[in-house]
Amino acid sequence: MKSDSNTIKDKVLIKYVSEIPDLITYKDIQNENKKKKVKIQIELTENGIEIIGDSPYDQTLEDLLINSGAKEIQQVLCG
DSSP: OOOHHHHHHHEEEEEEOOOOOOOOOOHHHOOOOOOOOEEEEEEEEEHHHHHHHEEEHHHHHHHHHHTTTSSSEEEEEOO
């Protein structure tokens, strides 16, 4: 039996894109003090609400967006 979080995650479309604005700086990462930092930017567009998030903890950010009701998440492959 699937858990609720897996059921929700299965309903979210993940798209990979070439770029998304950086919100986290090198200074943010250095000053983290063992806290999981996530930065969010929210904009009201003609297509609805757009949430841009950035974090060195990609799973934490993805979980936050999924639990907020996102239908589609765009991600950049870093490496």
